[in-house]
Amino acid sequence: MSWHITEDLDDFLARAGSFLRSQPVLHTLHLTVTERLRTYGSTAYGDEAPVFGVLERDGVARAAWFRTPPHWLTLTPLATEDAAALAVHLADLGHRLPGVSADRGTAVAFAEAWRRHTNAEATLWKHQRLYQLGELTPPDPMPPGRARIVDKADRELLARWFESFATDVGVAIGNPGAWADARVEHGGALLWETPDGVPVSLAAAHPMVAGQVRVGPVYTPPEQRGRGYAAAVTVAVGRTVRAAGAAEVLLFADLANPTSNGVYQRVGYRGVADFAVYDFTGPPPPQGQSSSRAQPSSVRR
Missing domain, CATH: 3.40.630.30 (Gcn5-related N-acetyltransferase (GNAT))
Incomplete structure (x- = not known):
């Protein structure tokens, strides 16, 4: 599997749209944010261009993320090892992330890997529950x-x-x-x-x-x-x-x-899943380099 990264919303939706619509409850953030970008343009959330990623296997989307600078990266659910691998991959590409938002397990795995690889602090900023109306x-x-x-x-x-x-x-x-x-x-x-x-x-x-x-x-x-x-x-x-x-x-x-x-x-609302937002502090490494000074302390929860 490999990540396809793009700034082209149409390209992202062509690759990930069916996947996002397959679980509209868990993917509500991705669906609503991309709809707003489609309707109001790439500056709907800020002056910088949004960035998107799709995890593909045999041409089929398995996961997705987006970022609308200056906001954090937002991920669909990922296995622990895949979330950690993505954090390392983005750090090595030189992405400067202020934080990550995802379901709790994915967010913890990504934040821990980002902290180890970049020496940035990773602090729990918000713990949310997604509710569904019954x-x-x-x-x-x-x-x-x-x-x-x-x-x-x-x-x-x-x-x-x-x-x-x-x-x-x-x-x-x-x-x-x-x-x-x-x-x-x-x-x-x-x-x-x-x-x-x-x-x-x-x-x-x-x-x-x-x-x-x-x-x-x-x-x-x-x-x-x-x-x-x-x-x-x-x-x-x-x-x-x-x-x-x-x-x-x-x-x-x-x-x-x-x-x-x-x-x-x-x-009448009932809990569906817990989500977490982690804030990253401290400068990420220069593009293409990783930090060897990471301390053994865990991600702050």
């Missing part, structure tokens, strides 16, 4: 108010709340206005508003790809929390995308936040 269970009682799809008049509110959400979870974002424009364009967000028309919570959703829709972010301003608004708008967005034909409704939750995990489980 039987939708509205909260009882529902908070007062109603859900509605966002429109152009909500654009500034969406951008501001998205920026606040990113600050809360500690992630870098590109252009909040462009994110808001995309949600307004495809109707991909709902607001819960009080009976007097004040928006109090947001649940966004990515466009449907391969029958799956990934919900996120779900955001409630701090002063409105604890009143059931997040549960209500999460139920509303799940009902909406199912009515639009989604076979699978998915979302990620940070396991360090028991409140959000509890909300999602109460309204």
Whole structure:
């Protein structure tokens, strides 16, 4: 087996598209990110060109990864030895990686190999659970108010709340206005508003790809929390995308936040798999060289 690496999205999808669609739940990140790149162009996530990789055997894709600089590398599930081999291969090619995101086993194997080969630190940044919607269970009682799809008049509110959400979870974002424009364009967000028309919570959703829709972010301003608004708008967005034909409704939750995990489980989401994001610090080796100074300590979990 060998890795085919390319900056050509069409080439990547021609090689890996069927493989990604064969397991749309586990491959939700790859499907939604590549769909956004296909729709909005290569600068949808940053100024640098995205990079893609496909692991092929006899012309058939077995695994895939993508990276949209400056973000981390995102991998489909891999055997431990294959994840480790990929880390060494990319380091030797001179790739400068800020981190890796994958199912927990794959992420640990890749991060450990990267640390050994480059002498970079590899620290667990986030431990997430992928949830899949089962039987939708509205909260009882529902908070007062109603859900509605966002429109152009909500654009500034969406951008501001998205920026606040990113600050809360500690992630870098590109252009909040462009994110808001995309949600307004495809109707991909709902607001819960009080009976007097004040928006109090947001649940966004990515466009449907391969029958799956990934919900996120779900955001409630701090002063409105604890009143059931997040549960209500999460139920509303799940009902909406199912009515639009989604076979699978998915979302990620940070396991360090028991409140959000509890909300999602109460309204009908069930855990599918655990994912991890590792942050790499320290300079990678020069292109074509590996470090011989790696210390024997393990990847920090």
